Amino acid sequence: MTENLYLTIQELTDTRLVKAGISLRSGGVSDTPYRSLNLATHVGDNPEAVIQNRQRFSNRTGITSLKYCQQIHSNTVINGNTLPLTLFNNINPNLTTVSGDALITTNHGDTIGVFTADCVSIFILDIATPAIGIVHAGWRGTIARIVTNALAQMMNFYGTHAENCLIHLGPSIQQCCYEVSSELLTRFEEHFGQDVHNGHSLSLHTANVIQLVNVGVPTEFISTSPFCTSCRTDMFYSYRAEGGQTGRMLSYIQLI
Ligand SMILES: [Zn+2]
Numbered sequence: 379m380t381e382n383l384y385l386t387i388q389e390l391t392d393t394r395l396v397k398a399g400i401s402l403r404s405g406g407v408s409d410t411p412y413r414s415l416n417l418a419t420h421v422g423d424n425p426e427a428v429i430q431n432r433q434r435f436s437n438r439t440g441i442t443s444l445k446y447c448q449q450i451h452s453n454t455v456i457n458g459n460t461l462p463l464t465l466f467n468n469i470n471p472n473l474t475t476v477s478g479d480a481l482i483t484t485n486h487g488d489t490i491g492v493f494t495a496d497c498v499s500i501f502i503l504d505i506a507t508p509a510i511g512i513v514h515a516g517w518r519g520t521i522a523r524i525v526t527n528a529l530a531q532m533m534n535f536y537g538t539h540a541e542n543c544l545i546h547l548g549p550s551i552q553q554c555c556y557e558v559s560s561e562l563l564t565r566f567e568e569h570f571g572q573d574v575h576n577g578h579s580l581s582l583h584t585a586n587v588i589q590l591v592n593v594g595v596p597t598e599f600i601s602t603s604p605f606c607t608s609c610r611t612d613m614f615y616s617y618r619a620e621g622g623q624t625g626r627m628l629s630y631i632q633l634i
Pocket residue numbers: 552553554555606607608609
């Protein structure tokens with residue numbers, strides 16, 4: 379049996395407009411604590427192992443190049459149309475110097491992606507234009523409303539309307555495992571209302587869905603992954619469950 383290296387985001391790929399998925403942690407060569415399919419170079423893993431992992435992932439998915447940014451937990455959105463394409467197997471860190479936490483594009487054939495381990499990856503597909511976006515939203519990015527900003531920039535650059543957008547929220551740490559401080563709960567409640575938490579447990583998914591609905595994305599166009607990265611460290615990396623030192627999954631989307 380061949381090991382699964384990624385999950386397909388069926389809700390988006392069913393449109394036949396895109397390839398979209400998220401890598402899993404199995405099937406790679408990295409050692410503990412990066413075991414095994416770590417695709418990120420910025421977390422202290424052996425670069426040779428990351429190259430091999432990326433090669434395996436490329437062979438399986440057909441993704442050979444990638445546009446991504448240096449993620450800084452901001453609400454900065456990069457227009458991927460003007461960003462140079464990086465060969466996915468070339469891990470020279472100087473090749474990506476753009477900082478931000480979301481990418482958008484209308485270029486067919488260009489893959490955009492974000493790296494996560496607990497944070498929410500948010501896939502955006504404007505089926506009318508068509509245009510796509512990918513967002514990295516931890517609690518900082520969520521409070522900074524990065525997903526709302528990504529939609530605003532898609533409207534600005536490409537004429538996207540929220541009511542034409544299919545959205546998927548990827549595997550992330552979920553309410554079952556995400557206890558946060560009272561101070562942070564209060565901040566979230568001020569921004570997004572009481573529904574974002576249950577006791578001290580925060581739902582980043584809910585906080586992002588509220589934002590999406592508020593800017594006009596139809597509820598029925600929003601799907602969410604059932605997986606909690608912290609509960610399922612057999613499938614995913616979890617920054618919190620693994621004490622801060624671990625690998626990263628890649629969430630990717632490409633207009634075909
Ligand atoms: Zn959990």
